[in-house]
């Protein structure tokens with residue numbers, strides 16, 4: 001079952017096409033066409049079910065379930081070597097002390113090759129079938145990341161990072177000038193679109209101003225124009241921390257969201273990382289433009305000093321998905337982001353200071369349920385990127401992971417289902433307990449991408 005293109009699969013599938021709405025496709029048949037797109041989903045009792053079940057090419061074993069592949073909406077590929085370290089400093093110190101020196105090493109393409117190969121393999125084995133990557137300022141290394149995603153079969157959106165402001169970026173790691181950054185961005189877009197192995201557009205280019213503090217107005221303006229001319233995705237950081245949010249207000253007199261909008265950088269294809277401090281009017285503006293927020297609940301613990309008001313953003317119509325924010329978030333697994341998204345929202349609601357009375361301790365109506373967190377990591381990520389991914393629906397790519405809940409006892413990945421459990425309970429157990437050994441197969445566009 002390495003390649004399921006042109007085949008049909010009988011088994012139980014979980015997906016969450018809308019927030020809070022888990023759908024269990026119990027003993028259903030999903031057919032995949034020759035291009036790796038889902039052509040038909042037949043539920044029990046629907047017309048044609050019996051013959052489809054009887055003739056299915058693949059049957060899942062007991063204890064095995066299919067989930068949509070995860071969509072990581074915010075990840076810094078070059079920071080993988082420092083995953084799980086250097087988290088004791090505030091954002092502005094962490095960037096200068098650890099992160100810029102590490103990213104500067106990607107001038108060396110041998111280092112980039114080793115690091116990016118290990119990262120993409122690790123993400124795929126954790127069930128991440130699509131990733132929206134920040135790379136580095138370097139043209140060559142960023143092209144290598146594209147080559148590696150295509151070679152390994154991961155769906156990816158990749159950006160050459162722009163950081164050209166000499167006032168905030170170190171001499172050893174920044175674009176030579178705004179003009180050079182813009183020319184490099186155009187050259188990179190051309191490279192991705194003309195790549196001989198990218199006929200299916202599995203990898204897309206992304207216009208990537210790192211964040212307003214690292215860019216000159218000239219580069220921001222130019223990138224807005226490129227995004228419009230080339231009809232590209234855009235990614236950047238937005239109102240992540242007190243320092244960053246305040247920096248932009250001081251420099252431009254308005255919030256990140258408003259400033260990005262003025263530069264033409266808030267589009268239907270824009271993903272704003274973090275957004276922890278976005279205001280109500282920012283949320284309305286972001287929703288109106290159709291842009292999305294990549295909620296990074298793990299990283300926000302270390303660098304935001306506040307919890308992103310997820311429920312408020314969803315209620316105002318903002319599209320939100322989940323990001324690991326490697327290495328601000330110390331895990332390559334979106335399972336950990338799902339768990340932290342639930343915990344963070346619960347803590348926002350209940351509050352955290354035991355000296356305060358319970359009724360004044362938190363922010364009401366902030367918690368999310370498991371199904372919503374699952375939705376954020378799958379269908380909502382696809383929606384944020386405007387790509388047909390993240391659900392088992394006809395017309396969507398078959399990007400999926402197989403969860404085997406019965407991996408041998410004694411390994412870390414035991415999702416012990418010891419008592420009678422409903423399918424909904426089983427999904428909860430998978431979301432809370434699954435680790436890498438439980439993810440026994442991963443597909444992108446119907447092609448197996450793990451050994």
Ligand SMILES: Nc1nc2[nH]cnc2c(=O)[nH]1
Pocket residue numbers: 076091095099210211237240299303325328
């Ligand atoms: N978390 C995070 N925030 C940023 N803001 C600008 N650059 C970064 C980065 O690399 N990580």
